[in-house]
Amino acid sequence: MKQVSHKIVSMLMAVVVLFSTLSFTVNMHYCGDTLMDTAIFHKVKTCGMEMQNPSTEGCSITKKDCCNDKQMFIDGQDELQLTFDTLSFEQQQFVTSFIYTYINLFEGEEEDINSYRDYIPPLVVRELYKLDETYLI
Secondary structure: OHHHHHHHHHHHHHHHHHHHHOOEEEEEEEEOOEEEEEEOOOOOOOOOOOOOOHHHHOOOOOOOOOEEEEEEEEOOOOOOOOOHHHOOHHHHHHHHHHHHHHHHHOOOOOOOOOOOOOOOOOOOOOOHHHHHOOOOO
């Protein structure tokens, strides 16, 4: 059971490290104030109502486009290693004493050495306290 829980905890810690270092971009397409599409790993699909470039049509009147695209960049952590040298002497002393006491806290129990384990008790032929009529009160 201890090995299974140890593996589960180590897998969870690996997942936490993976997601804390992962960087990705969320693309969103808004048509007016309404969110039309969201994409994480590919380009966002448009709603088809974007304004065309007025210079290609020959029209000098420009209208404000109701559609816009937004990008949200989620940055992961870059630095994962903390060096032991950056700690002060008191902090190093605390860490080493904590590790030492934590390791010695969970020492295994020695097997109970019982010299009577190999011997069986004698068979009870008669109950002597009944024969002598001595009862503890």
